[in-house]
Amino acid sequence: MRGARTRRRGLVIAGALSCLVLGSSGVTWALTNYATTKIEAVDAGVPGSRSSTGAMNILVVGVDKRDNLTRKQQNQLKLGRETGERTDTMMVIHVSEDHSKVTVVSLPRDTWTTVPGKGQHKINAAYQLGGPKLATRTVQAATGLTLHHYVEVNVLGFIEVVDALGGISVCTPVPINDPKTALDLQPGTYSFDGVKALAYARTRATARSDLDRIDRQQQVISALLDQALSGETLTNPIRLASFVDTTLDTIRVDDALRGDLLGLADQFKDVSTDDVAFATVPLADVDYKTPTGESAVLWDKVAAKELFRRIAADETLVKPGKSAKPGKPTPAASPSAPALTVAPSRIALRVLNGTTITGLGAQTRAELQKAGFLVPETPGNTPQKDFEKTVIRYGPDREDSARTVAAALPGAELRPLESLGDRIEVVVGRRHAPAKKVAVEEAPASPSPAATPTATPTARTATDNICKK
Numbered sequence: 001m002r003g004a005r006t007r008r009r010g011l012v013i014a015g016a017l018s019c020l021v022l023g024s025s026g027v028t029w030a031l032t033n034y035a036t037t038k039i040e041a042v043d044a045g046v047p048g049s050r051s052s053t054g055a056m057n058i059l060v061v062g063v064d065k066r067d068n069l070t071r072k073q074q075n076q077l078k079l080g081r082e083t084g085e086r087t088d089t090m091m092v093i094h095v096s097e098d099h100s101k102v103t104v105v106s107l108p109r110d111t112w113t114t115v116p117g118k119g120q121h122k123i124n125a126a127y128q129l130g131g132p133k134l135a136t137r138t139v140q141a142a143t144g145l146t147l148h149h150y151v152e153v154n155v156l157g158f159i160e161v162v163d164a165l166g167g168i169s170v171c172t173p174v175p176i177n178d179p180k181t182a183l184d185l186q187p188g189t190y191s192f193d194g195v196k197a198l199a200y201a202r203t204r205a206t207a208r209s210d211l212d213r214i215d216r217q218q219q220v221i222s223a224l225l226d227q228a229l230s231g232e233t234l235t236n237p238i239r240l241a242s243f244v245d246t247t248l249d250t251i252r253v254d255d256a257l258r259g260d261l262l263g264l265a266d267q268f269k270d271v272s273t274d275d276v277a278f279a280t281v282p283l284a285d286v287d288y289k290t291p292t293g294e295s296a297v298l299w300d301k302v303a304a305k306e307l308f309r310r311i312a313a314d315e316t317l318v319k320p321g322k323s324a325k326p327g328k329p330t331p332a333a334s335p336s337a338p339a340l341t342v343a344p345s346r347i348a349l350r351v352l353n354g355t356t357i358t359g360l361g362a363q364t365r366a367e368l369q370k371a372g373f374l375v376p377e378t379p380g381n382t383p384q385k386d387f388e389k390t391v392i393r394y395g396p397d398r399e400d401s402a403r404t405v406a407a408a409l410p411g412a413e414l415r416p417l418e419s420l421g422d423r424i425e426v427v428v429g430r431r432h433a434p435a436k437k438v439a440v441e442e443a444p445a446s447p448s449p450a451a452t453p454t455a456t457p458t459a460r461t462a463t464d465n466i467c468k469k
Contacts, residue, residue, distance in 0.1 A: 041255040044132035044150035048256025055097040055314055056148040058257075059139055061127065062089035063154050087127040087135065088202070089217060092145065094311045102271060103317055103459075104221070105307070106214045106280045112288055112296035113142050122296055132252075142299075143308045149257045157250030158201075159194030161224065167193050168223035170200055170216070171467035173397065174422045178205035187422070189467050207348040208374050210297075211286065215346070218278040222465035225273050273462035277318045282307065283345040286374050300345075300372070317459035340440040342401045344372035349405060349424040351379040354387030357430070364390075364428045367435035371408050387429035389413050395420035407438040 044059070087109070094103040111123040116137045118129050126138035132150060140147055162168055171189040178184075181199035192200060201220045206212040282303035288296045310317065351368065353361035361379030368375050390412040394402035399416070402424055406412050409426065410433045 039258050040252045041258050042132050042150065042152060042252040044136045044254050046136055046147050046150050046254050048149060048254050056095045057145050058093040058149040058151060059136055059147045060091045060093055060151045061087050061135055063087060063152055087124045090123065090139065092139065092143065097314050100271065100275060101316060102276045103311055104276065104278050105311065106218065107139065108210055108214065108281065108297050110210055110296045112290055112298055113138065116141060144305065145308055145312055150254045152252040154250050158198055160250060162194035162197045165224060165227045167191055168197055168220065168227050169467050170219055170223055174206055176203060176205055178203040207376060211346065214280055219465045222273065222462035225276065225462050226466045273466065276462040277459045278462065278465065279307065279317055279459040282343065283372065286345065318461055340404045340407055340438060342404050343440045344404060344408065344438065347401045347404060347424065348374040348376065349426055350377050351375060352382050352425055352427045353379055354382045354384065354427040355430050356385050360428050360432065364426065364432065364435065371435045371437045382427055387427055388431055390429045390432045391415050391427040393417045393420060393425045393427065395422050398422060398424055404438060404440065408435045409433065
C-alpha cells in the first residue's frame with residue numbers, strides 16, 4: 001500500500017513540475033501504458049533517453065494555441081480570436097543527478113537573443129519561426145545547457161489541471177485591475193478555479209509587467225504542487241484516474257519521454273515542495289529597445305552564464321534556510337546585517353528629486369536602471385526641496401527589497417512609510433552617491449576563476465511560494 005501511495009505521489013509531483021501558465025501537465029508522467037497511447041509525441045530535436053536515471057534538463061513550453069477553442073471558450077478565457085501558435089511561457093527544469101532536487105528556471109518571453117538561422121528576435125518567436133526544434137535550439141544556444149527532453153502544453157491543459165485538483169490558493173501583494181483578463185483584485189489571498197488561475201498567471205497589469213507575471217507563474221506551480229500533495233488526488237483512485245484522463249490530450253512530449261514516463265515519475269517519490277527551487281535569469285536591461293522598435297529584456301551575460309554553470313554542475317541554488325522569502329522583514333543593510341535576498345531585477349521603484357538640482361532625478365533613474373532595478377516611471381519632484389541625504393521610503397513588507405536598494409545607494413537612509421503600501425520610492429538628496437551594482441545571496445561557494453557575476457540570481461523553494469494561511 002505504501003509503495004503504491006508513494007508512486008502516485010511521485011507521478012503528480014513530476015507532472016505538476018510541468019505545470020506553468022500555458023504549461024501545466026499535472027499528469028505528464030502518469031500511467032505509462034495508457035498515457036503512451038493518448039499523449040502525442042513531437043520531434044523537438046532533443047537527444048532523449050530511455051533511461052530515467054541521471055541528471056537531465058527538460059524544456060517546458062506553454063503554447064498559446066487558440067484555433068481549437070470554441071467561440072464560447074475564447075470569450076470565457078479572454079484570449080481573443082487570433083489563429084496560429086505562439087509560446088507564452090518557457091521554462092527549463094533541471095533534475096539533479098540523484099533525482100532528489102528539482103530546479104525550475106523561468107526564461108522571460110521578451111528575452112532578446114539570437115534565434116539560430118533567423119537572426120535577432122525575442123526568444124518566444126523561435127517557436128513561431130521553426131516550431132519545437134527551433135525553440136529547443138534557441139534555448140540551448142542561449143543557456144549553454146543540453147536539453148534532454150521536451151514538454152509542450154496548451155491553454156486548456158492548464159485549466160483542466162487546476163480544476164481536476166479542486167482549484168488552488170494564490171496571494172497577491174499588490175492590487176491587480178486588468179480588464180483584458182477580467183481580474184479586479186485587492187491585495188490578499190484568493191481561491192481560484194482553472195479559468196481564474198489562468199487569468200492570474202497571464203496578466204501583465206502590474207508594475208513589472210512580464211517579470212511580475214513570471215513570479216505569479218512560479219507561485220501557481222507551487223500552489224499546484226502543494227494542492228496535489230496535500231489533497232485527496234493521490235489517495236483517491238477515482239479522482240486520480242479522472243485527473244490523468246482529463247489532461248493527457250493537452251500535452252505533447254518527445255518520444256523517448258513518452259516511452260518512460262512511469263520510470264521517471266517513480267524517481268520523484270520522495271521529492272517535496274522543499275526540494276523544488278525556482279529562479280529567473282538575471283537581467284542587465286529590462287527596457288531594451290530593439291532595432292525593430294520593440295521593448296525587450298537583455299540578460300546579464302556574466303551572471304546568467306554563472307547561473308547555468310551552477311545548474312549544469314548540479315549545484316543547489318537554495319541553501320537550507322536561505323531561500324528568499326517574500327514579505328519577510330529583515331534589518332537594513334549594514335556590515336553585520338544578513339546578506340541581501342532580493343535581486344535588483346525583481347524590484348520596481350520610483351525616483352523623486354528632493355533638491356533644486358535640475359536633472360538629478362533623471363540621472364539617478366538612469367544609474368538605478370543600469371544597476372538592474374526596474375524604474376518604469378519618469379522621475380517626479382518632492383514639494384520639499386531641502387533633502388541632504390538620499391532617502392529610501394518603503395511600504396510594509398518591502399524591507400527586504402529596500403535593503404537591496406540601500407546597498408546600491410551608499411549613504412542613503414532607510415525610512416518605512418505605512419502609506420506607501422507595496423511601493424518603494426527613492427528621494428534623491430544633495431549628498432547623493434551614484435548607484436552601484438550589488439550582489440544578492442546565494443553566490444557560489446567555489447566559483448570558477450573566470451566567473452565574476454555582476455548579479456547573482458535569487459532562488460526560492462516551492463514551499464516559500466505557497467501562500468501562508
